[in-house]
Amino acid sequence: MGFPKGFLWGGATAANQCEGGYNEGGRGLANVDVVPLGEDRFPIITGKMNHLAFDEDHFYPAKEAIDMYHHFKEDIKLFGEMGFKTYRLSIAWSRIFPKGDEAEPNEAGLKFYEDLFNECHKYGIEPLVTITHFDCPIHLIKEYGGWKNRKLVDFYENLVRVLFTRYKGLVKYWLTFNEINMILHAPFMGAGLTFEDGEDQELAKYTAAHHELLASARATKIAHEIDPENQVGCMMAGAVYYPYSCRPGDVWAAYEDARDEYYLIDVQARGEYPRYFLKRLERKGIALPIEDGDLAFLKENTVDFVSFSYYATRVSVGDDNDEVEFTASNIFDSVKNPYLESSEWGWQIDPLGFRTTLNSLYDRYQKPLFVVENGLGAVDTPDENSYVADDYRIDYMAKHVDAMRDAIDIDGVEVLGYTSWGCIDLVSAGTGEMKKRYGFIYVDRDNEGNGTLKRTPKKSFNWYKQVIASNGEDTSWQKD
Numbered sequence: 001m002g003f004p005k006g007f008l009w010g011g012a013t014a015a016n017q018c019e020g021g022y023n024e025g026g027r028g029l030a031n032v033d034v035v036p037l038g039e040d041r042f043p044i045i046t047g048k049m050n051h052l053a054f055d056e057d058h059f060y061p062a063k064e065a066i067d068m069y070h071h072f073k074e075d076i077k078l079f080g081e082m083g084f085k086t087y088r089l090s091i092a093w094s095r096i097f098p099k100g101d102e103a104e105p106n107e108a109g110l111k112f113y114e115d116l117f118n119e120c121h122k123y124g125i126e127p128l129v130t131i132t133h134f135d136c137p138i139h140l141i142k143e144y145g146g147w148k149n150r151k152l153v154d155f156y157e158n159l160v161r162v163l164f165t166r167y168k169g170l171v172k173y174w175l176t177f178n179e180i181n182m183i184l185h186a187p188f189m190g191a192g193l194t195f196e197d198g199e200d201q202e203l204a205k206y207t208a209a210h211h212e213l214l215a216s217a218r219a220t221k222i223a224h225e226i227d228p229e230n231q232v233g234c235m236m237a238g239a240v241y242y243p244y245s246c247r248p249g250d251v252w253a254a255y256e257d258a259r260d261e262y263y264l265i266d267v268q269a270r271g272e273y274p275r276y277f278l279k280r281l282e283r284k285g286i287a288l289p290i291e292d293g294d295l296a297f298l299k300e301n302t303v304d305f306v307s308f309s310y311y312a313t314r315v316s317v318g319d320d321n322d323e324v325e326f327t328a329s330n331i332f333d334s335v336k337n338p339y340l341e342s343s344e345w346g347w348q349i350d351p352l353g354f355r356t357t358l359n360s361l362y363d364r365y366q367k368p369l370f371v372v373e374n375g376l377g378a379v380d381t382p383d384e385n386s387y388v389a390d391d392y393r394i395d396y397m398a399k400h401v402d403a404m405r406d407a408i409d410i411d412g413v414e415v416l417g418y419t420s421w422g423c424i425d426l427v428s429a430g431t432g433e434m435k436k437r438y439g440f441i442y443v444d445r446d447n448e449g450n451g452t453l454k455r456t457p458k459k460s461f462n463w464y465k466q467v468i469a470s471n472g473e474d475t476s477w478q479k480d
């Protein structure tokens, strides 16, 4: 009982949030490099402000991040000490194809990940690779308009063919796009979209999404052809929507909000655009650029498993109920839930909501799930030895691991594994801050890029080691 044998415990990172080395090894520039820290970040990632190059006025945290480019051996050793069974990381597209549209890949980039995967296997860690985690080579944005352009499907195909061929035998688990539903909320970060004045932004987003769906289906097909052992998953920013009250208008709003997020996963996991989505496009007069054969191709190439991130549940309110307070919830706006506590960034803490989310995704898709992000972003205060007693993080995670066990044990949900977000401190995607930390390992670096980059295990490091060693049975801990 409890977690199944072989459950894949581990941690997750994304290239642009940890690697640094933005111009090393022949790497090209990507959208994620040019998003700065500070008040312009949000308008840029959401596509409200065009910003395609570095300038003097901003600090760009992804340039060096936590310099995992040079520290990966040390970091993976620490993951090994915790007993990780898997490590989720992403490939920086522009390390492999610096501009994105070249015919031949960049050997230095390929070699970097090959070394990294070999290092993982040294410790019995199975890599789980996100092919794109919000990154798109800048050249593809300037020259082609990012994912609005169908040519990106071909460029992505070139990328995945190279990856599946080169890393055959080294990597088995693949995710095609991180949080694919982020296209709708943060289109520059999610799909390299910038908008012209007066452009139909909805059309642009849905078009880019269609192209990413095609690219994802192609990747799934090619992955299976190159190595039948390959397992390919889709990935969504997950969480159930609660109605603010039992007013029918609030319940309907929650239902509709959830569908907005599900429609992409409906295609990737079930193979078809849902009818509610097609009806909505029809009402809005949006014509998707669907070509002959696209729909059959999507139907034939669905994913093997469904992965998702979970941080907080969301709350919806109907138009007839507007006296409510809003709060942050990842990039998603949510009505504040009066029954829940919040993190320092306003994300509401809801372990039972995690169990509900696991159940609702499993009910809907009937495919194995993989929890590939979960955790608490918090301000850590290290002592003179750089040690952090992060009881608050252990408390959050223990409750979430317990809730996941209930979903598996009591409700029968099939879950392949769990990788906590930012297992080592890294740059926040939403805010660009370093001080929003998720890690079991403290990294000495601040928001402005000062610090020695020294790595120090936190209290949660040994706690997670115990969780993994007991296959999720022992989540107990003592407050200092």
Ligand code: BG6
Binding pocket: 014, 017, 178, 179, 237, 309, 330, 373, 377, 421, 427, 428, 429, 430, 431, 436
């Ligand atoms: C997810 C992303 O949305 O949330 C990660 O996949 C991100 O890239 C994580 O870091 C946590 O969000 P934030 O804004 O706290 O970094």
